[in-house]
Amino acid sequence: MTEWHYEVIEPHGVPMPRGFDRGLLIDYSRGPNAPGPIRISKDPLVALSPDNADQLLGVTYLVVGGRCLETPTYFTLEREHPIDYVPYEDPAPSFDALRLTAIERRWAEQLFSAILATGELDTTAFWRCMEEAPAPLVRAGLRPMVHTLTFLPVVSGFGRPFFALSPEARERFLAAASGDRRYFVRQALVTLKTLACFAYYDDPIVRARAES
Amino acid sequence: MTLVELDGRYVHRRHEAETDVVVVGSGPAGATVARHLAARGISVIVVEEGHEAKVSEVSGVRAMAALYRDMGTSLAFGNVSMPYLQGRVVGGTSVINGAISWRFPRAVLDQWTSDDPALGDALPYDLLAETEARIEERLHVRPTEPSVAGPKNLLLARGAEALGVAHRPIRRNERGCVGEGRCLHGCPHGHKLSMDRSFLPDAVADGARILAGMRVDRVLVEHGRARGVAGVSAAGGPFAIRARHAVVLAASAIQTPCLLRRSGLDHGPVGDGLTAHPGVSVTGRFPEPVRNWRGATQGHEVIGYRDEGLKLEALGFDLSILASRIPGVGRELARRLAEIDRYAVWGAAVRAAGRGRVRPGPTRPIVTYSLTAADVEKTRRGVRVLGETMLAAGAVEVYPGVPGFAPIVRDRADMARFEREGSLTASDYAMSMTHLFGTARMGSERASSVVRPDFRHHVAEGLYVADSSVFPSNLGVNPQIAIMTLADMCASNVARA
Structure with a gap:
């Protein structure tokens, strides 16, 4: 199994492949990943149908020298179940x-x-x-x-x-x-x-x- | 052998599990419920906030840090601020108590039944006594042997005998005690049959699973039914344990009401009605070595004042705590510490009428509790009889430690004066609070109680409370056997449901 860290962001000010001007972006460059291709990888996500965020389509591209290199890696994400728990945040000062x-x-x-x-x-x-x-x-x-x-x-x-x-x-x-x-x-x-x-x-x- | 299946210190990512019954807390109540249900083939997960302690490795301040919630510095605020002591460890407070084992007082049950007859039906005395007998047999409860009592306990017996007051060796849950005096920091030899040495291994042998270092933050309630619990591991990973059958709260009279309130289950007097046994202690100096830190930690008790709501016990403290109870500062204290083996500390547990309140705070529960005027009078009498008993036992000096009265008392007539002249200001007494009850009390009326007489929550189906929160009043005696007994009856109801 391979595990990577990422952040999900809105794609403002980030090089994007042509046609992806909305949706969200899984950005692996923002996670503490080991050096390698994953550090320059990003996955834009779009909803497969309007008003339904439970099925998403994504594609992986690389950013090299500020330019986007598209890859043929497409995937879908499907929500398994709603989030049922948000951890209790301990507001204690350190x-x-x-x-x-x-x-x-x-x-x-x-x-x-x-x-x-x-x-x-x-x-x-x-x-x-x-x-x-x-x-x-x-x-x-x-x-x-x-x-x-x-x-x-x-x-x-x-x-x-x-x-x-x-x-x-x-x-x-x-x-x-x-x-x-x-x-x-x-x-x-x-x-x-x-x-x-x-x-x-x-x-x-x-x-x-x-x-x- | 470890009891723990999952240690929250290493749970960084989301953890999920499913079981028939999830039990929150691994102290006397939680361990009893887990053992009972596992023996019936019901799948159980016990979730404990504390860790599994290696008690042989710690003493003094390190033991306090490893075993006690907030190092034993949790405070109840009121007309006298009192620390209340709770274990935060696999096995709960049974790991750090004095192993004192009392049966449920019949008079207390009669009072409960008189106040709410439904309790008499739910808690028939014969069944209660039969359950207690089974628990005592498993925990090997027996009177402290004179051979391990040590001088501090034998001196208490001598003092009570001289005064003609009823006394007896304390019945304790231990097997093979060698009188090392370390009960309050966890028995280093495992001779005290605390929950981590008795009921929890029984439960694990029958298939129960224990998750440690996992703090439950709330009960998951869906469509009016408790479906599990959720919280955060010590490493920060969120977790959720789904319960197919029931959720049982056994997290103590402080933590349980906070958990209920954080879960939105705030109907009825949840968190109100806190009762306790505040304790006051007196230090004395004897002409012969006492070595207060050796011998059974609490091996003898004076029961002749129980009708007055007072029970006296010898207290075996670690050296550091004993030293802090010896009067004086500077060179005077240094002189006294040079003969620290001559000092003893005895305590009086007060069956107080005071009531308090528990609410969840931003980082810790907020506990308020005040003594009534009658409680302060009882406390003052407690100091007097402690001092008199010490002097009758041969102490050469007694230190009441109450401002406005002689700091050193050498004869019994002066000590008797304390009951007339001693302070009636609560904050003049250095007290601590043990044995907490009543913050999710049981009863038949939904408006005045939190759980039903069969331990079921009045509002959320599938939710039970098994710890001393359900006790409508304090007991006047050390409650661990009573807690286990009621928890066992709660477990029977869970299994039957």
Whole structure:
């Protein structure tokens, strides 16, 4: 069996054999086909009878140097049955748009390190897993949570963003945030703490040490 | 051996198939229906959105990503936002549950029958009990052996015993459990008899076919009759499965109503009336090693508060989740994590009166659910009795984790104060929601129910709903056996029709 890719287009601005000035065109040059004659092939289609698009007549021609070379390859197409299903189109924005930027990820990692008091974590594999997983709510929520915990210290008595605080001040801020009356602030800390724990125990050495 | 005939990750072009019955979903309800029908020689195709999991290869965040819908971060929004956990894998939520097996509570059935006598005729208790017994035998349901329970479960027993509250080992569907504590991430040894290890292999042996990685988007309804389903594979290829006899929806109380609504089948209260068992947990520290991640994941339960709508269970979490439940940040947390083996987390499942709603959203279902004031009081009592039981079991510290109350409690009198002084604001409690019901409820009245008492859809002929969507109320107990039992009765009706 031979398979080719194509697009069906209206034949405007495309070299056409004489007499074919209406109908549709199967254009193989627009599909990702391997190099070969098919890349210069086109099939004009016309209806065999008026007002009936279920039986079509086609012919194959080649376009070489802008000129049409007709071939004796004629064919008919007959509709087997009406289209009974159009796939549900998921209008979701690409989750990639929700991915943290490099600087936001750095802020998140600073929060992770301060929450766990572990120093730097190697989170490369963890972030890869997070990015591959279809968890749009986490992705959508993570950015405002990281921003909240990064910049809340500026207006809550610390006078600077989280990344500019000393290790002791970072810890004092996080302790205060964990008891904050504002639900979103508490939830932001709970979420970042949960992700920090996931990242920490994603390291097989850390996991093995804890389980032993 | 793979169970899956067709993996949607490799289905790039249009796929079509025909069968007698198409079943949407491979969890406890779908697997039960498929097994029942295949055993009768009826051709069945099971269509599952998730993939076949290789559970021995994953743990921690990777297990969440591989097995849970949206990594376990699906949220119900309301007066307290709660994650609800669902499996998205061949075998459905049975792959990631604690294997807890309860029989259908007689009192609940009596209530259903009292509200709608037609349900009593359709679900006779004797038949229900007989079906349950057959299911339990196949799934090898039995009480957790003390040898695999592990300290966390034995401590719960000790605490309940000290308080004089009824308790018992949890009956679970497993054979050969070694107490590895991995139920919630899929048993790595296949000892938990989840659907992918029991009913689905039975169904496949009798000729059922399983398509995985295939998301059903709608039911094909022609001239008032369900003729099949259509959707998209994980690789983006459209598919249509034609059903000569019936379409059975078993996609969960969240996905089933969305599927009905997307198919234009929005009559009656479809998507309304969501009920659940919200859960709250308490962490405690013991003087001796507990190793909460080892031993039967959920091996012991306190049943003495069931009349109040509360049931306590030991919770065996992965290290990463356990760590996130330990109080503190920074150096305090680091100190505590250095002795993480001393910490345990126990939970209370609340039989809540709250009701919610499910609607299809642009990318995910939109779920709203709020606790009633009485539910919050019940939750507060749950935290109190969890803490008291922990202290009675020998915990040196208990962490209620509720703003406005002492973060550390060391004696039972202080814990008792929580029931008077603890918050009655729902959002002050960190909760999660399991066991979802009621979004396509069964009933005899077309205006107030979605399916008839025999599981047939009120409007579309040849369409059945077999999952917990049909339950008119929550149960107060873990529902997988009840779901399978009703699904088996649904399958009998499909076969007879």
